[in-house]
Amino acid sequence: xxxxxxxxxxxxxxxxxxxxxxxxxxxxxxxxxxxxxxxxxxxxxxxxxxxxxxxxxxxxxxxxxxxxxxxxxxxxxxxxxxxxxxxxxxxxxxxxxxxxxxxxxxxxxxxxxxxxxxxxxxxxxxxxxxxxxxxxxxxxxxxxxxxxxxxxxxxxxxxxxxxxxxxxxxxxxxxxxxxxxxxxxxxxxxxxxxxxxxxxxxxxxxxxxxxxxxxxxxxxxxxxxxxxxxxxxxxxxxxxxxxxxxxxxxxxxxxxxxxxxxxxxxxxxxxxxxxxxxxxxxxxxxxxxxxxxxxxxxxxxxxxxxxxxxxxxxxxxxxxxxxxxxxxxxxxxxxxxxxxxxxxxxxxxxxxxxxxxxxxxxxxxxxxxxxxxxxxxxxxxxxxxx
Amino acid sequence: xxxxxxxxxxxxxxxxxxxxxxxxxxxxxxxxxxxxxxxxxxxxxxxxxxxxxxxxxxxxxxxxxxxxxxxxxxxxxxxxxxxxxxxxxxxxxxxxxxxxxxxxxxxxxxxxxxxxxxxxxxxxxxxxxxxxxxxxxxxxxxxxxxxxxxxxxxxxxxxxxxxxxxxxxxxxxxxxxxx
Numbered sequence: 001x002x003x004x005x006x007x008x009x010x011x012x013x014x015x016x017x018x019x020x021x022x023x024x025x026x027x028x029x030x031x032x033x034x035x036x037x038x039x040x041x042x043x044x045x046x047x048x049x050x051x052x053x054x055x056x057x058x059x060x061x062x063x064x065x066x067x068x069x070x071x072x073x074x075x076x077x078x079x080x081x082x083x084x085x086x087x088x089x090x091x092x093x094x095x096x097x098x099x100x101x102x103x104x105x106x107x108x109x110x111x112x113x114x115x116x117x118x119x120x121x122x123x124x125x126x127x128x129x130x131x132x133x134x135x136x137x138x139x140x141x142x143x144x145x146x147x148x149x150x151x152x153x154x155x156x157x158x159x160x161x162x163x164x165x166x167x168x169x170x171x172x173x174x175x176x177x178x179x180x181x182x183x184x185x186x187x188x189x190x191x192x193x194x195x196x197x198x199x200x201x202x203x204x205x206x207x208x209x210x211x212x213x214x215x216x217x218x219x220x221x222x223x224x225x226x227x228x229x230x231x232x233x234x235x236x237x238x239x240x241x242x243x244x245x246x247x248x249x250x251x252x253x254x255x256x257x258x259x260x261x262x263x264x265x266x267x268x269x270x271x272x273x274x275x276x277x278x279x280x281x282x283x284x285x286x287x288x289x290x291x292x293x294x295x296x297x298x299x300x301x302x303x304x305x306x307x308x309x310x311x312x313x314x315x316x317x318x319x320x321x322x323x324x325x326x327x328x329x330x331x332x333x334x335x336x337x338x339x340x341x342x343x344x345x346x347x348x349x350x351x352x353x354x355x356x357x358x359x360x361x362x363x364x365x366x367x368x369x370x371x372x373x374x375x376x377x378x379x380x381x382x383x384x385x386x
Numbered sequence: 387x388x389x390x391x392x393x394x395x396x397x398x399x400x401x402x403x404x405x406x407x408x409x410x411x412x413x414x415x416x417x418x419x420x421x422x423x424x425x426x427x428x429x430x431x432x433x434x435x436x437x438x439x440x441x442x443x444x445x446x447x448x449x450x451x452x453x454x455x456x457x458x459x460x461x462x463x464x465x466x467x468x469x470x471x472x473x474x475x476x477x478x479x480x481x482x483x484x485x486x487x488x489x490x491x492x493x494x495x496x497x498x499x500x501x502x503x504x505x506x507x508x509x510x511x512x513x514x515x516x517x518x519x520x521x522x523x524x525x526x527x528x529x530x531x532x533x534x535x536x537x538x539x540x541x542x543x544x545x546x547x548x549x550x551x552x553x554x555x556x557x558x559x560x561x562x563x564x565x
Contacts, residue, residue: 001498003490004483008475010505011529012468018513019464022525023422026467026532026540232457234450296453365456367414 015216119172119187120195123207124161125152138214138221139178141193142241144233145214145225148196154204162204169197169205184208193242212297212361213238235355235363236293243343245335248289254279255334256378259327259347274328277379284377291374295355296365326351331378350380389451396443403443404436411452415459422463431466435459467530474531482528485556486563512559523548524555 001009135150154162174186174197183199196208214221215232222230239245258274279285329351335343347356353371355363366374375381387406395403415435419428438458448454468475483490490505513521523541526532532540538548 001501003487004479006490006498006501006505007483007486008479009502010509011479013502013506014513014525014529015510016460016464018510018521018525019529020422020460021518022522022529023464023467025522026526026530027422232453234453237450294452296456365414365452367417 017216119168120151120207122168123152123165126155126158126161136211137198137208138224139180139184139196140225140228141213143227143229144237144241145221145228145230146193147211147214148208149211150206151195151209152207154200154206165207166205169207173197173205210242212357213241215297232296234293234365235295235297238297239293239343243337243341244339245337245343248282248286250337250339251285251289252280252336252338254285254288254377255336256348257332257334259330259332274331275379277377279377287373288377291366291370292355294365295363297361297363329380331380348374348378350375350378389449392451393443393447396440397447404440407439407451407455408436411455414452415455418456419459419463422460422467427466428463431459431463434462438462471531474533475529476531478528478531482556486560490563508563509559512562516555520551520555523551527552 137148139146139148152165154166172188174188176183177186177196178184185197187195187197194210198206198208200206213233214230256277330347330349333346333348345357353366392403392406415432416428419431423431435455435458439455523537526537526540534549535545538545
């Protein structure tokens with residue numbers, strides 16, 4: 001084998017996600033160049049018209065895409081408070097590890113997209129987080145490895161806010177969950193592992209949130225967590241492992257709400273002109289559950305490319321260029337379970353044809369019929385494509 | 387039919403397994419393949435996937451059959467793409483290996499597998515630290531054998547900018563390999 005062959009073989013073995021992303025780019029470009037651009041000016045005019053309607057405080061009057069999947073979703077008159085407390089789950093911590101790997105995470109999806117629970121609303125979160133403020137850590141979770149991301153870390157520059165936040169966290173310290181190089185505690189007396197409090201080496205406290213199950217990691221991670229499953233997973237795995245949802249019958253209702261994502265709205269306030277929708281019909285809940293359970297998470301840094309199934313790249317680019325449109329095409333999803341707990345932080349994007357959770361973890365693998373059905377449930381109406 | 391039941395059919399070597407798998411996931415897999423390949427190649431790739439799944443279950447016994455089949459499909463699709471671009475790729479690889487020649491390990495000193503694994507690790511680390519756009523540029527050029535003009539057109543960027551970016555990336559990769 002010469003050096004040329006060596007390089008070729010090495011390139012053949014790079015992370016398949018990288019190879020796939022480049023191939024998608026290449027193929028999308030090939031398909032686009034084969035397509036007629038005749039309708040493109042019409043699309044841009046339509047996008048501009050929609051934008052004008054928003055600016056003028058007008059109404060979206062656009063044509064529905066596709067047919068109805070079933071019964072009319074009912075409209076609520078009021079909702080429970082989004083900060084409902086969660087119920088204990090039955091997770092038992094594993095034996096301690098001697099290593100606590102941390103990796104800095106790119107702040108592509110700021111934590112202001114995260115759902116707030118009561119104690120967090122008392123805390124002060126900086127709006128000026130730098131990349132050094134985003135850390136991630138791996139923890140064992142059932143037969144998987146969970147990736148937790150930092151929501152708040154103690155700072156030497158803002159002593160007053162740090163002291164206040166630490167006092168809040170200390171008053172909500174629950175049971176010890178895991179001991180590695182540092183100790184991880186649950187929040188209060190709940191066994192909800194969505195948020196954890198970590199005791200740093202100097203005794204100060206920090207707040208963390210579950211991001212996803214780890215889907216890649218190579219030999220080092222396998223050595224650190226022997227016997228754990230590290231790979232892509234369907235959302236039904238998360239539903240079962242994390243939330244103990246194994247069928248649609250575990251779900252009380254689904255709330256489809258205006259998006260509050262900072263990346264969508266610009267400032268975190270709910271998108272205007274969008275009415276909350278309550279899904280309570282068991283058949284509708286079953287339909288939504290069937291969509292959610294099969295979507296696939298490829299972990300952090302993965303690409304979701306569902307959009308090509310339903311929306312063209314030109315539509316994608318046109319909406320991307322007008323953030324006000326984007327927020328109208330996205331919804332926050334809250335799933336209230338029969339045990340009284342709820343799944344928060346899930347976001348649906350008709351623009352991306354995908355779901356997102358926990359600060360940007362993407363779930364893809366949805367087919368065109370799934371997107372059409374979700375758009376119907378969420379009453380997301382798209383301009384008719386010529 | 388649930389995944390577990392289809393897997394049982396595979397384990398029993400019941401040929402209905404493939405029909406059930408196709409019924410459940412055929413459309414999704416075809417769409418995934420079509421994103422990477424032409425329609426004709428996508429159809430072939432999906433058919434190859436059924437065969438691969440048949441050959442791998444047992445001993446594999448996946449919990450999530452759809453994700454399992456999709457992973458096989460993606461590997462097949464990427465291999466096919468690499469093969470399709472193999473000739474063009476030879477030329478671009480010569481260019482890259484000339485640049486990196488002094489930094490690449492001597493494949494005759496280590497075992498072949500060790501040398502490949504070492505270089506792969508370095509490449510993965512290098513690519514991981516690049517932006518998605520630069521990563522795509524590099525792979526379009528050196529994995530899929532595209533010319534600089536083709537890379538520029540695919541990325542929607544000026545030719546000179548792509549040329550300069552690729553050169554800088556090669557220099558960075560050289561530094562990483564030296565260290």
